[in-house]
Structures are given as structure tokens and as C-alpha cells.
Amino acid sequence: MQRIAIITTIYRYLSHAQHMGDRFLVGYPHKGKWRRPDMKVVSLYVDQKPEGDQSEARAREFGFQVYPTIAETLRCGGDKLAVDAVLIIGEHGNYPRNEKGQILYPRYEFFKQCVDVFEKDGRAVPVYNDKHLSYSFEKAKWMVDQSRKLKFPMLAGSSLPVTWRLPDIELPLGCEIEDALMVGEGGSDPMDFHALEAMQCMIERRKGGETGVKAVQMIEGDAVWKAGDEGRWSKRLLTAALSRSDTPQGLTVKDGRTQDLVGNGELPKLVKNPAAYFIEHNDGLKTTLLMLNGAVADFNFAARVKGLGIQSNQFLLTPVPNVTYSACLIGKVEEMFSTGRAPYPVDRTLLVSGILEACLTSKYEGRKRMETPHLAVRYKAPAQSQHCRT
Numbered sequence: 001m002q003r004i005a006i007i008t009t010i011y012r013y014l015s016h017a018q019h020m021g022d023r024f025l026v027g028y029p030h031k032g033k034w035r036r037p038d039m040k041v042v043s044l045y046v047d048q049k050p051e052g053d054q055s056e057a058r059a060r061e062f063g064f065q066v067y068p069t070i071a072e073t074l075r076c077g078g079d080k081l082a083v084d085a086v087l088i089i090g091e092h093g094n095y096p097r098n099e100k101g102q103i104l105y106p107r108y109e110f111f112k113q114c115v116d117v118f119e120k121d122g123r124a125v126p127v128y129n130d131k132h133l134s135y136s137f138e139k140a141k142w143m144v145d146q147s148r149k150l151k152f153p154m155l156a157g158s159s160l161p162v163t164w165r166l167p168d169i170e171l172p173l174g175c176e177i178e179d180a181l182m183v184g185e186g187g188s189d190p191m192d193f194h195a196l197e198a199m200q201c202m203i204e205r206r207k208g209g210e211t212g213v214k215a216v217q218m219i220e221g222d223a224v225w226k227a228g229d230e231g232r233w234s235k236r237l238l239t240a241a242l243s244r245s246d247t248p249q250g251l252t253v254k255d256g257r258t259q260d261l262v263g264n265g266e267l268p269k270l271v272k273n274p275a276a277y278f279i280e281h282n283d284g285l286k287t288t289l290l291m292l293n294g295a296v297a298d299f300n301f302a303a304r305v306k307g308l309g310i311q312s313n314q315f316l317l318t319p320v321p322n323v324t325y326s327a328c329l330i331g332k333v334e335e336m337f338s339t340g341r342a343p344y345p346v347d348r349t350l351l352v353s354g355i356l357e358a359c360l361t362s363k364y365e366g367r368k369r370m371e372t373p374h375l376a377v378r379y380k381a382p383a384q385s386q387h388c389r390t
Helices: 016-026 055-062 070-075 107-121 137-149 190-203 222-229 235-242 251-255 324-339 347-364
Strands: 002-008 028-030 033-035 039-046 085-089 127-130 154-157 177-184 213-220 275-281 286-291 299-305 309-315
Touching (some): 002 016, 002 324, 016 039, 016 055, 016 085, 016 324, 028 324, 039 070, 039 324, 107 127, 107 137, 127 324, 137 154, 137 347, 154 347, 177 190, 190 275, 190 286, 190 299, 222 275, 235 299, 235 309, 275 347
Parallel strands (some): 002 039, 002 085, 085 127, 127 154, 177 286
Antiparallel strands (some): 028 033, 213 275, 275 286, 299 309
């Protein structure tokens, strides 16, 4: 039975650590069955213990130890690495924001302390890092580089790329994508990361694979609608994406009517501060994320694909507290822990971490277009679909 260490910011009700850690403690629904991983949580590090902390109670119930440092957690109080895999969950908790609005979660710092143990003890084990790797691309790249230097498998990212899709579509590997658009909702920087990575898991399947991003720009307010009128983003793709939404707001909520949110002029009334993230890829593809808080409460994608026309889908997010889409992600984490191979490239999360940082820098520096030669991240999508289908 594999031994798991959890390194996290907080462990309380509805935190990412609770959602993910509990699935290794009690199991989770998987492909229509109840799955109990052949793995045991043996140690836990919690950076903060706010009101409602569950770490000590979980430790008593399931027979593991909460340690005061990351090194002790990985060594289980001994003098050598004593676990077979590490789950890093740097999400939630009381952490500062920088001038760009990024929450400075200590994911890089957690990871670095794990690497220090690996180097000192002469052994490395698989690591999963929840959400984006870091608020800094430089730090994120160091993390990925270390995993390759020390030759341990690494996985990271959001649950959206692996959740169910409505309808269940996958763009053909090697397809030619002419244009793509994603609609998201929620605050920055956590929710725009979800949306960007969901879009990336779709467009990475295009001909030639991912070759990186040469420039980005983020704009807000009325400039977003003006950009649509000028054709900078596609109203046809926005209509297609919104057609997949189960949560249109406004008149639908008020009296149940269906709506063409693009055609009926409701969007500017519903969305008080729209944001557009424009991304120029090195191979010439241009993609757009529209964050439309107030219009919808889900995440939807559309693309114009040569020979197929417009393809669109919703990334299904099931309700709390069970959030079964998190189980889809844990299935991939368990797969990596047990096989020693990541089911999809960590490069996806590395690139999206950098895209988000660059977009927020664009916003901070007057919404100007930012050249991003450092985002020349190349990788190929896995041939097999990775999202939940059963």
C-alpha cells in the first residue's frame, strides 16, 4: 500500500484539501462505482489552522500524524523520506495579494521544501500540485525543471479539463482550429485560471500541438463590448458557448424564459465589469477568454474547426458539498501515483500559469499588449481523452 503525504495551506470544510484529501481517506465515486485507493495518508502538514480546522480530527479518525514542518511530514518524523507520493494543495487560507491581484499562495515554497528533502535523501516520489503552479512563471518553470532534473512524475492543474462535458465532445487530435473562445465567471485570479486551463485542454489538440504564446492582452469594461463590435472576438462563438450554459441570468431567472444573451442586448445589462483575455499563440491561433460575471454561473467553450464548423460544450461543475468533478481529478492523481506516469503533460499547467500572470500584468500596466517570448512552452496533447466519460 502506497504511503501519501499531504502538504496544504488549510484543511477545513469545503477547502480543496478537504475535497481531495478526504477522497484518499474514505474513497470516491469513480465510473459508477465506489473506489477505495490502495493508498494510505500517513502524514499531513497544514500551514494555517483557522476556525473550523479539521486536520487534527481527521488525524485521530484515520490514524496519521500532523507534523509541524514539511520535512518532518515527508520523513514521517524520521531521518529519511518515508512516503511514496506527495499531494500539494496550496489553495484557500489567509495570504496576501500583490499589486496585480494575485493571491500569493506558497505552492512554490511548499514544492521547494519537498525538493530539498528529495535531494538530501537521494530519492524522489510523484508530486501533484493543485491548481496553477505559482503566481510567478519563473517559479513555476523552476518547479517543472526540478521534476525533470530529479526524474519524478509531476501533475498539476484544475479539475475542469477532466470533468464531464455537455455534450461529450473531444476535438480530433491534429484538427485545424481557426478560432476559439471560452466563457467563464468568478473572480481573479482563481476562477480565470480554471477557464484558461479548460480552454487550453481543448485547443492543445490542434495540428502541430502547442507551440507557446507570443503575446497577450487583458481589457475590461465597455472596451470588451467594443472589441466584439470590431470583430476582435467572435459573437458567433460567444453565442455557441452561451447556448451550452445551464445558468443564464436575468430574465431567465426572473420568469423562466429562454434567452439569446448575445442577440437580445442583455449582456451589457447583466455584466457590470466584463473582462477579455486575448491570447496570441506562436502558430498564429488567436483565442479569447471572456469573464462575464453576472451573465452565467458556469464555464463554456466554443471553437471554429476546419471541416467540422463550430464545436461547443459546457464543463460540468456538480454542486457542493460532494463536487464529484473533484473525484474525476483525484482519479488522475491516483493514476499517476500508482503508475509513476502523469496522464497528461504538466506543461499545460505551466503555460496557463504564465498566460494568467502575463494577462494580469497587462491589466496592471494599463491594459497594454504584452510580448511573451518566455512563454515558448511546447508540448503535445495525449492522444487519449482524459475527461470523465462514464
